[in-house]
Amino acid sequence: MDSQNLPIENLSFDDCWELLANDTVGRLAIVVDAHPEIFPVNYVVHLRNLVFRTAPGSKLWGASMERPTALEIDGYDSATEMAWSVVVRGDTEIVEDQAVKDAVDGLGLEPWQPGEKANYVRLNAKALTGRRFKVNRPDVWNTRLQDRRRASFE
Template sequence: MDSRAPQPADNLTFDECWELLADDTLGRLALVVDGHPEIFPINYVVYRRSIAFRTSGVTKLWGAAQERPAALEIDGYDPRTEEAWSVVLRGDTEIMEDQDEKDAVDALGLEPWQPGEKSHYIRISPRALTGRRFRVARPDIWNTRLQDRRRASFE
């Protein structure tokens, strides 16, 4: 088989997507703010098949207070298998008010990475969850940037 031929992407199952989300802690949150898309890095935990994160109460909280749709994307690369993957969760945001729920997500290790008070808890309840995994193309070692993560598995 020609290794240069394009390889199809495999769709991840619902459970595989949740496993990858649970194994990660950092994602990109997409919201519509003032009529245009914005993307924010967030650290999060999986709580009862939803995503929970904390914020200081500015843009991300405003979006949640409006109960607007949001998307969370995570991705990764496994040099051992030479595969990349991506998971996208789309859903609605809401402010978490119940103290027992806040305590539960804190017990899962949800603590802010960025300094400052992050006293507001937001949940994204999923409406759609998709993911895919694919084998990465073999890099041209001589022309690939030194920072390219694929290099390590081929050098």
């Protein structure tokens, strides 16, 4: 059976949380000035919510507005030729509790980008979806060199 005929697997909540916990960077989607913006953030999973740190600016402003937010991660395993994606939707809040800040710091939450990131933001998960699927086999003669699928066949 080729990958065109394989079903897309909907991931369980536990599978989604495991993938989120084993990753460190996602794409945060928030509304800024009435239009969507996407920012890469490094995060940790704390009590089945996501926490990231940020400096004053668009992400912090968006988080303080407590508007709907989403974070997406994805990946590809060249050994199994499987791709996956997880999306968390919810709202954001500024973390004020020092015990929570200490707990997430203990999980290894430290900024990747230079500069002070003293503000902690929690994405309270309200909806969680994920899927996994077998990717199409690439045409190694015509597929772009940077296509991740090529690693499975080279």
